[in-house]
Amino acid sequence: MTGGAIIGAVIDRLIGIVGDAHVLRDPDVTAGYSTDWTRRFVGSTPLVVRPADTAQTAAVIEVLAAAGIAVVPQGGNTGLVGGSVPLRGETVLSMRRLSECEPTDELAAQVTVGAGATLADVQAHVAPSGLSVGVDLAARDSATIGGMVATNAGGINVLRYGAMRAQVVGIEAVLASGAIVSHLSGLEKDNTGYDLGSLLAGSEGTLGVITRVRLRLHPTQTECATALLAFDSAQDAVAAAAALRRSVSSLHALEAVFDSAMALVSAHLGVAPPVGSVGDGATGAAWLVAEAAARSDPSDELGEAVADLEALVTDAAVALEPAARQRLWAFRENVTEAISAAGIPHKLDVTLPAAQLAEFTEGVPGVVRAADPGAQPLLFGHLGDGNVHVNVLGPAGAEPAESVDDAVLHYVASLGGSISAEHGIGTAKLSQLHLNRTPAELAAFSAIKQALDPDRMLNPNVLLPQPG
Numbered sequence: 001m002t003g004g005a006i007i008g009a010v011i012d013r014l015i016g017i018v019g020d021a022h023v024l025r026d027p028d029v030t031a032g033y034s035t036d037w038t039r040r041f042v043g044s045t046p047l048v049v050r051p052a053d054t055a056q057t058a059a060v061i062e063v064l065a066a067a068g069i070a071v072v073p074q075g076g077n078t079g080l081v082g083g084s085v086p087l088r089g090e091t092v093l094s095m096r097r098l099s100e101c102e103p104t105d106e107l108a109a110q111v112t113v114g115a116g117a118t119l120a121d122v123q124a125h126v127a128p129s130g131l132s133v134g135v136d137l138a139a140r141d142s143a144t145i146g147g148m149v150a151t152n153a154g155g156i157n158v159l160r161y162g163a164m165r166a167q168v169v170g171i172e173a174v175l176a177s178g179a180i181v182s183h184l185s186g187l188e189k190d191n192t193g194y195d196l197g198s199l200l201a202g203s204e205g206t207l208g209v210i211t212r213v214r215l216r217l218h219p220t221q222t223e224c225a226t227a228l229l230a231f232d233s234a235q236d237a238v239a240a241a242a243a244l245r246r247s248v249s250s251l252h253a254l255e256a257v258f259d260s261a262m263a264l265v266s267a268h269l270g271v272a273p274p275v276g277s278v279g280d281g282a283t284g285a286a287w288l289v290a291e292a293a294a295r296s297d298p299s300d301e302l303g304e305a306v307a308d309l310e311a312l313v314t315d316a317a318v319a320l321e322p323a324a325r326q327r328l329w330a331f332r333e334n335v336t337e338a339i340s341a342a343g344i345p346h347k348l349d350v351t352l353p354a355a356q357l358a359e360f361t362e363g364v365p366g367v368v369r370a371a372d373p374g375a376q377p378l379l380f381g382h383l384g385d386g387n388v389h390v391n392v393l394g395p396a397g398a399e400p401a402e403s404v405d406d407a408v409l410h411y412v413a414s415l416g417g418s419i420s421a422e423h424g425i426g427t428a429k430l431s432q433l434h435l436n437r438t439p440a441e442l443a444a445f446s447a448i449k450q451a452l453d454p455d456r457m458l459n460p461n462v463l464l465p466q467p468g
Contacts, residue, residue, distance in 0.1 A: 115146025230276025343397020
């Protein structure tokens with residue numbers, strides 16, 4: 001049962017668990033939980049349930065499972081591939097009330113937090129201890145830890161600390177049966193069988209509902225230097241990125257913005273970048289935001305490395321003060337906002353092998369326009385780890401042709417890349433998962449799903465194709 005035929009007895013039981021204020025039925029209210037951040041994926045739900053803790057989550061799951069009602073777990077709903085939207089009338093299980101942050105374990109450099117805690121809240125919570133979360137995102141004020149783990153989010157510091165899976169040292173979750181699995185000790189060496197935290201990371205809510213996470217933390221790098229570098233071509237930017245990764249031991253982030261995206265974000269901000277020349281989106285120019293961070297001033301190390309790039313870089317600006325650094329970062333961190341303001345994009349978040357990065361960034365605009373001559377490709381991303389965000393807008397901000405997605409993802413696969421770098425498969429890329437996963441792997445995925453969720457109650461529209 002996924003639609004509106006939720007009987008009163010079920011609602012009464014849910015109210016008895018979480019309280020009437022947290023069983024939302026008003027269509028005007030539930031509509032806000034039924035559209036993803038991009039506005040591309042829109043569904044509907046007759047019911048949003050907001051548990052306060054793991055015990056309530058388990059009780060809610062038991063009630064819904066007994067009634068045969070499918071569930072879409074949802075955190076901050078900042079995903080970009082339709083992974084947290086109730087596309088077929090499922091009940092939404094909002095995890096935002098599970099926002100507790102337990103005291104920071106400074107000896108272990110770890111913290112246990114609720115799945116509904118936002119990244120920004122956790123960052124602020126652990127900061128007084130001189131520790132930081134290894135993953136950072138522009139959506140930090142809205143993105144929740146549970147959602148970030150469920151999608152194995154990456155962000156801007158992957159080249160130094162790894163993606164979200166690498167931060168998880170313990171996890172608690174509710175399975176489709178309502179059973180609670182909890183392993184939050186955080187032991188660095190714990191060789192006692194399957195790593196459920198690693199399995200649930202990236203599972204997109206299809207195997208269990210994450211309720212608490214124990215995170216590995218990292219010493220805060222108190223001194224930062226940020227450079228904005230301009231290049232004539234993507235090939236030069238890729239070569240420079242490789243050189244910086246080799247030569248700057250304190251490299252903390254390495255982000256790219258290509259010409260069409262830079263033109264859009266500059267117009268959105270109302271200011272031109274301090275280096276380089278923004279063209280019409282077809283010049284091939286590129287920019288890198290390179291940031292070094294350490295316990296002592298890393299500006300000399302970064303400056304010397306930039307100087308060694310003299311043959312590649314056309315211009316450079318370096319900032320040390322927080323306000324000046326933020327002005328440089330604005331040209332990267334506001335790209336997504338600028339694209340959203342311009343229309344409804346198709347977001348194709350992909351990873352390429354280092355050797356194919358330049359070929360891909362130079363070739364993908366032609367692939368996009370061959371599929372939809374009126375489409376505008378906008379490229380940016382985490383160049384340090386090979387992750388390129390290919391955003392595509394149709395004419396006047398409309399959605400581009402659906403064939404664009406398939407063409408780009410086939411191009412990625414042909415170059416040995418991954419069709420999903422950090423947002424998951426969701427609904428958007430479900431039909432292309434076979435490009436990266438063999439039949440044997442997909443069969444293994446299905447076997448795991450069948451073992452943990454035989455009735456396909458949890459997030460049934462994402463990641464795995466419907467059986468039969």
